[in-house]
Amino acid sequence: MEFISGVTEKDMPGIREICAGEYEGKTVAMEGCVHTIRDMGEVAFVILRKAEGLVQCVYEEGKTDFDVSLLKEESALRVTGTVSKEERAPHGFEIRLLTVEVLSQPAEAPPIAIGKWKLNTSLETKLALRPISLRNPMERAKFRIQEGIVRGFRDFLHSQSFTEIRTPKIVARGAEGGSNVFRLDYFNKKAELGQSPQFYKQTMVGVYDRVFEVAPVFRAEKHNTVRHLNEYTSMDFEMGYIDSFEEVMGMETAMLQYTFSLLSREYEAELKMLKVELPDVSRIPTVRFDKAKELVAEKYSRKIKNPYDLEPEEEALIGRYFKEECGSDFVFVTHYPSKKRPFYAMEDPENPTFTLSFDLLFKGLEITTGGQRIHDYDTIIKKMESRGMDPEDISSYLMIFKYGMPPHGGLGIGLERLTMRLLDEANVRETTLFPRDVTRLEP
Numbered sequence: 001m002e003f004i005s006g007v008t009e010k011d012m013p014g015i016r017e018i019c020a021g022e023y024e025g026k027t028v029a030m031e032g033c034v035h036t037i038r039d040m041g042e043v044a045f046v047i048l049r050k051a052e053g054l055v056q057c058v059y060e061e062g063k064t065d066f067d068v069s070l071l072k073e074e075s076a077l078r079v080t081g082t083v084s085k086e087e088r089a090p091h092g093f094e095i096r097l098l099t100v101e102v103l104s105q106p107a108e109a110p111p112i113a114i115g116k117w118k119l120n121t122s123l124e125t126k127l128a129l130r131p132i133s134l135r136n137p138m139e140r141a142k143f144r145i146q147e148g149i150v151r152g153f154r155d156f157l158h159s160q161s162f163t164e165i166r167t168p169k170i171v172a173r174g175a176e177g178g179s180n181v182f183r184l185d186y187f188n189k190k191a192e193l194g195q196s197p198q199f200y201k202q203t204m205v206g207v208y209d210r211v212f213e214v215a216p217v218f219r220a221e222k223h224n225t226v227r228h229l230n231e232y233t234s235m236d237f238e239m240g241y242i243d244s245f246e247e248v249m250g251m252e253t254a255m256l257q258y259t260f261s262l263l264s265r266e267y268e269a270e271l272k273m274l275k276v277e278l279p280d281v282s283r284i285p286t287v288r289f290d291k292a293k294e295l296v297a298e299k300y301s302r303k304i305k306n307p308y309d310l311e312p313e314e315e316a317l318i319g320r321y322f323k324e325e326c327g328s329d330f331v332f333v334t335h336y337p338s339k340k341r342p343f344y345a346m347e348d349p350e351n352p353t354f355t356l357s358f359d360l361l362f363k364g365l366e367i368t369t370g371g372q373r374i375h376d377y378d379t380i381i382k383k384m385e386s387r388g389m390d391p392e393d394i395s396s397y398l399m400i401f402k403y404g405m406p407p408h409g410g411l412g413i414g415l416e417r418l419t420m421r422l423l424d425e426a427n428v429r430e431t432t433l434f435p436r437d438v439t440r441l442e443p
Contacts, residue, residue, distance in 0.1 A: 015052040019091050023083045030055065030095065031103070033135075034075045036115035037068070044068045046097070047090075047115070048077065053269065054137065056089035057081060058096045066100035074110060074135075076103040123427060130434055130443050141270040142431055146419045148267045150214055152259025153235050153413075159258075160251065162237060163208040167200035169193060169216065173393065180220045182230075193218035196412060198344070199397045201238040202373060205408045206400050212237035214415070224438050226427040227312070227365065229416060231436040238410030245346075245356040245372035248409045249286070249332050252360065252368060256281045256330075274423055279329040279362075285322050286332040289354070292318050308337045310359075310366075319364025329421075334358040336371075343383050346372040346409075356409075362421040370411025377401040 012029045032048030032055060044059040046068070057079060059068045071077075081095035112121055112129055114136045119126060126133040133139055154164070170186060171194045182193040197213050204211040217234045239251065260278045263271060271278070287295070289310070296317040297304050305311065310318070310333070322331040335354040338347055345355040357371025374380045380401055384391050391398055419431035429435040434443060 015050065015055060015091055018083055018093055024085055024093070025083065027080060027082050027098065028095065029078065029080045030057075031076070031078045034071055034073050034077060035135075037071055037073060039068060046071065046077075048079070049135065049137075054090040056086065056094040058084075058094055059100075060096065064097040064100065066097070070102070071100070072105055072109070073115060074106040077101065078103055123429060127429060127435060127440065128443075134433070138273065141273045142419065142423060142425075143433060144270045145263065145267055145274070145276070145423065146415065146431060148263045148270075149259055149415065149418060149422075150235065152262040153212075153214065153255060155262070156255045156258040157210075157212045157237055160210065160254075162210040162212045162239070163204075165201065165204050165208075165211045165213050167194075167197040167204075167213060167215070169218070171199075182218050182220045195219055196234065197236055198342075198412075199394070201236055201410060202344070202405075202408065203397070203400050205238050205240040205410075206405055209240045209406075210237070217412075222438055226429075227417065227420075229428060229432060229435060229437055232417075232428075232432070233415040235413040235415055236410065238408060240406040240408040242372065242407050242409050245334075245358065245370070245409050248370050248372070248411055249284075249334075249358060249360075252370070252411060252413075253281060253284050276423055278422075280327075281330060283328075284330045284332055284360075285326045285328050286334055286358075287318075287322070288335045289333055289337065290335070292321075292331075292333050296321055308340050315361055315366055316364035319361050323363075329363050331361050332358050333361060341371070343387055343389060344373050344380065346374050347383075360411075360413075362418065363424075365417060365421055367417045367421065368411050368413045370409065372407070372409035375401065375405040375407050 012031065013023055017023065018028070030048065032050045035047040035049035035054055038045040042061040046057040046059055048055045048057055078101040079095065079097055080099045081097040084094050084096050085092065086094040110132050112119065112125065112133060114132060118138050119133060119136050170191050173192060181195060184191050184193065194217060196217055197215065201211055201213060213236050214233065216231050218231050220230065221228055237251070239248065242248065260281060264278055293304050293314065296302055296314060299321060300317050302317065318331060318333065322328050334357070335348060336357045336359070338345070338353055338355050341355045341357050345357050348354040348356055355371060359366045360368035374383060377398070380398065381391055416428050416432045420428045423431060425431055429437070
């Protein structure tokens with residue numbers, strides 16, 4: 001009888017191990033995909049693509065036991081060769097090939113030149129051919145950095161005694177209310193795709209005190225803009241026993257500090273490839289919603305049109321203002337009007353027309369919404385009734401308040417928007433692996 005006892009290690013060093021210098025002059029085995037081939041006659045350069053990066057392999061006629069003319073781009077290979085120092089090659093070394101084993105061959109040549117350093121094609125083409133375009137080094141680097149953001153978020157919150165949770169995405173009704181929901185038939189019952197894990201993460205504060213989740217959310221908005229998606233990844237956390245919503249802002253600031261430090265240490269190659277300069281988050285300015293409107297109206301001679309919400313142009317000007325005045329790419333805008341915040345947002349005791357809530361703007365784009373929540377049962381019932389809501393509709397959610405909840409607050413961060421701003425991309429689809437918008441359901 002045979003048993004499986006764990007990972008079977010392959011005797012194949014990775015790029016990092018070879019870069020350490022212990023393999024120079026030694027014969028190694030390596031697997032990878034043919035990224036490009038530069039055939040120069042008796043010598044050919046075969047560039048292998050691995051998860052870690054590109055590796056230059058040198059085919060030499062008479063020394064390599066293979067006919068290089070049989071190779072195709074995107075073939076999967078297993079090769080052996082001698083490691084040789086070469087400063088002009090990626091990572092400063094190359095492999096002088098001895099043997100080549102073809103593991104698989106493509107049926108056709110790629111429809112776009114993914115071997116080029118940067119794809120010279122339209123966004124629409126990149127998205128239509130997403131399974132192929134993502135193999136390009138520049139495209140891959142974006143999502144490695146995005147991985148680092150999620151990793152930093154998770155690692156930091158674990159260090160702060162948060163518990164990671166999983167909440168349902170098929171729900172009876174959305175947390176945000178309104179008509180921007182995807183409705184579906186659920187065994188002859190009405191259901192929706194969740195707009196937010198809000199109700200569930202608040203529920204779990206009553207269980208674990210501090211919780212977080214990284215998961216998709218769905219918004220049936222018909223906006224076809226550079227900043228909107230109908231499915232995106234939300235990084236949420238909720239924390240109990242707070243004295244002020246400013247504690248939530250402080251937690252996010254510390255999380256960004258940790259995450260950017262992680263990126264600078266462990267994603268340096270990708271940052272350099274994309275020419276990303278990490279912003280300073282040692283401190284982030286704050287400004288009240290009404291004051292922010294006044295500041296940009298005065299400085300940029302812009303009339304205040306909507307006193308209850310921020311228009312995209314206003315967000316951009318607020319970002320510009322605090323970059324010019326404070327040198328900060330980030331700014332917390334606090335105390336949003338109550339009529340523009342959900343029913344569970346706690347009102348400012350000094351002025352109930354405003355809430356103890358905030359948005360975080362990054363280079364003039366909202367990437368975070370958060371604040372303190374109502375935790376008292378009678379208060380939230382009165383708030384719902386004042387808005388014409390029936391408490392019976394969400395009785396399972398209200399149960400947590402009926403049986404006691406600590407003061408708490410939290411936030412949600414749009415992962416793709418944060419990545420978009422960090423990389424200075426012009427469209428959020430550039431930083432979404434497989435975008436879902438009003439026109440796109442495939443690939």
